[in-house]
């Protein structure tokens with residue numbers, strides 16, 4: 001078998017997505033597949049344009065016998081451009097080319113990419129990837145199969161990733177699939193509703209490889225780290241037994257806080273932050289999303305996490321069919337009053353493959369199909385109870401309200417108080433962890449939002465022209481348009 005040079009690329013987000021500049025967490029798909037390729041004797045390398053903070057060059061692309069693009073919806077346009085450049089540079093050198101694409105966008109909408117790539121992989125690819133690169137599977141469209149036993153996955157080899165900096169935040173994935181079925185989410189379409197997970201022992205093996213390699217933070221990127229309670233509970237026990245010292249964060253749902261002893265154990269095992277999909281403070285929207293959580297659940301979860309000194313990154317989604325402009329005020333007020341540490345406001349986005357996408361497409365409510373703007377930061381659909389422009393402004397107003405100097409000063413004062421009490425507590429618990437990070441983020445966030453507004457003026461003008469579309473109520477236009485003037 002010939003040794004092949006395989007180049008993976010995770011393309012950058014669009015320049016309009018200023019948040020992408022700060023993205024240092026790679027998608028794990030390319031890393032798993034590059035690990036398999038190396039184990040099979042090939043030369044594999046992963047270029048991540050966000051991490052490199054530059055575009056991959058034509059001379060780097062020229063080397064690849066096989067080019068593998070891994071794309072989200074918001075990065076597929078850049079992915080297509082890279083494939084085109086690769087083919088052209090290989091043709092100029094008189095060499096054959098083979099451009100492959102995989103990842104969530106290609107899996108949900110293969111018809112959108114078939115003309116741009118030689119091979120399109122749908123779904124999970126571990127079971128078919130080596131056959132594809134070694135030429136045993138040559139179909140244009142290839143269906144991968146779910147990995148049944150995740151314990152068989154190798155530990156991703158991060159030396160495949162071209163990273164100019166020392167990697168300090170390490171993503172780890174311990175499960176696939178999600179037992180829930182939220183209308184806006186593509187996870188279940190991609191990975192299924194049955195929750196597959198690694199054994200606590202297998203996870204611990206991976207975690208311990210980062211005990212002394214300079215990793216400063218671990219991020220469990222599972223969609224729901226604790227969907228199987230007893231498995232995660234056992235994992236926490238193991239982390240405590242191993243006296244694992246690296247702090248970590250994870251994505252969880254609010255219901256983990258129904259078991260306060262579990263939350264206390266998370267903290268004891270080193271959890272410093274949770275990412276929680278609060279989604280909405282509007283009960284009708286939670287229902288519309290089929291989120292299976294109430295506003296009361298959200299409140300309780302914040303109180304419990306705070307009680308156990310776990311920072312909260314709360315994620316909200318604005319612009320459902322049951323949201324009117326009032327939702328912006330209530331979301332701002334809620335974020336402020338509940339004292340969450342970090343807030344992420346996104347605009348409801350019809351992602352290909354979701355029920356939401358099908359519904360909006362059928363109702364003629366997709367404003368366009370410029371996938372680059374399907375990044376949760378741009379309004380791409382006609383909302384029911386407000387104008388597209390109001391939705392865009394409302395999201396920016398929420399960010400501005402949360403990330404400002406006044407809140408930063410308040411946070412700093414609180415952090416001093418927390419630090420003093422943590423010093424006392426740490427005398428007994430040895431879990432001292434002072435943090436002025438939220439203060440820093442409130443200041444940095446303000447600048448990032450300002451940059452976002454500056455970079456997107458064109459698009460905001462376009463949205464204003466969409467003003468009252470199809471199903472809008474006329475008085476919606478009267479609402480103030482403060483942010484984008």
Ligand code: B12
Pocket residue numbers: 012013017020023025026027028029030032033067068069070071072073074075100101102103104105108121123124125126129173184185186187191221222223346351352374375376377
């Ligand atoms: C970690 C994560 C993040 C991280 C890092 C993301 C990054 N580098 O882009 C953070 C928190 C920063 C983030 C941000 C965002 N994210 Co995110 N994120 C994830 C998450 C939870 C895990 C990703 C992962 O590692 N998966 C595990 C690996 C194994 O899966 P995989 O990468 O898809 O790879 C497999 C297959 O796809 C395939 N494959 C993949 N690539 C290739 C390439 C080839 C050639 C082949 C053959 C096969 C193949 O094989 C792999 C192995 O089976 C996923 C959900 C999920 N479960 O995947 C959401 C997810 C990818 N995110 C999503 C979204 C929407 C976003 C944001 C837009 C959210 C926002 N509003 O800010 C941003 C955009 C980021 C950007 N790049 O611009 C959506 C994407 C949907 C879509 N259609 O685009 C997902 C699917 C979640 C969802 N709710 O639906 N995210």
Ligand code: SF4
Pocket residue numbers: 178179180181182185186187188223224253277
């Ligand atoms: S949003 Fe979270 S809980 Fe809902 S289906 Fe997606 S991964 Fe599961």
